Amino acid sequence: MKQRIRVAGIVQKGGEILIMKRVAGRNESAPTWEIPTGKIKFGEQPEEAMDRMLEEYLGIELTEKTELKDVITFIAPSGSSQLNNLYIIYTVVLSEKTKIDPTERYTSYKYIKPEDLGNYCLDEASIVALEIEGREAGHGNYREAANSATVYVDGASRGNPGPSGIGYVIIDENGNTLAAGGEFIGFATSRVAEYYSLKLGAMKALDLGLKSVRFVGDNLMMINQMKGIYKVKNRDLIAIYDDIQEILQNFEAYAFIHVKREQNVKADANANMAIDDHFSKP
Numbered sequence: 001m002k003q004r005i006r007v008a009g010i011v012q013k014g015g016e017i018l019i020m021k022r023v024a025g026r027n028e029s030a031p032t033w034e035i036p037t038g039k040i041k042f043g044e045q046p047e048e049a050m051d052r053m054l055e056e057y058l059g060i061e062l063t064e065k066t067e068l069k070d071v072i073t074f075i076a077p078s079g080s081s082q083l084n085n086l087y088i089i090y091t092v093v094l095s096e097k098t099k100i101d102p103t104e105r106y107t108s109y110k111y112i113k114p115e116d117l118g119n120y121c122l123d124e125a126s127i128v129a130l131e132i133e134g135r136e137a138g139h140g141n142y143r144e145a146a147n148s149a150t151v152y153v154d155g156a157s158r159g160n161p162g163p164s165g166i167g168y169v170i171i172d173e174n175g176n177t178l179a180a181g182g183e184f185i186g187f188a189t190s191r192v193a194e195y196y197s198l199k200l201g202a203m204k205a206l207d208l209g210l211k212s213v214r215f216v217g218d219n220l221m222m223i224n225q226m227k228g229i230y231k232v233k234n235r236d237l238i239a240i241y242d243d244i245q246e247i248l249q250n251f252e253a254y255a256f257i258h259v260k261r262e263q264n265v266k267a268d269a270n271a272n273m274a275i276d277d278h279f280s281k282p
Helices: 046-058 114-119 124-132 190-207 220-227 235-248 265-280
Strands: 003-013 016-022 037-039 067-075 084-094 106-112 149-157 162-171 177-188 212-217 253-258
Touching: 003 046, 003 124, 016 114, 037 046, 046 084, 067 124, 084 124, 106 114, 149 190, 149 265, 162 190, 162 265, 177 190, 177 265, 190 212, 190 220, 190 235, 190 265, 212 220, 220 253
Parallel strands: 003 084, 149 212, 212 253
Antiparallel strands: 003 016, 003 037, 016 106, 067 084, 149 162, 162 177
């Protein structure tokens, strides 16, 4: 399997963390927020690449020394290549007077408080890197689940509320499909269908004997609620949410990842197929 090597910086200023929004066209998904990330050129040492990246991309002439924080590896759940990623993480603390001047690589940037990171759609590498700092405001252990099997889940409702189906696809760390399917759940709202799809995916993962998994869905509210960023207040969801929490106790490590709808087409297809199959039966 090919490996992609990058340097990434946790850039801090006044206790806040710098996040950037990339220009569209980087990959299959729409732009997401990320910590500054760049390639290592031939012949460069990682720390040299880090310093160069911050100068070229952000216009920062560093007087502060970058500090090596950690090295992480993971396989991204999005995209068709399933590349193994190796990220070398550095921390950089800027003075209050330091200003950045981003290149056209980025459309915007923000300094945000660590506790507010959950309010932004971050790319996977940034989530894993920030989890090292203990700033991932969620349940489970993201880093331990980074190279685990991936469970894609999705719910479909025709009418909202209306006839509804749920779908899942489980893929191992090498990109092989372990299981896939769907079920018709009757008359429900789309949000209820989303939660039932997660419950079904978790149960199927346990049936396969998986102990470390990543749950991937395209419903941002559900993912953020499962991370603990938002509370579940809807009465129609509380019982399902409690059931899922009980199931999760059987895993050694788990993580929740949000992706765009176009990156979750197989689970969506299985959810809609379940509806079609139900009404096609004599």
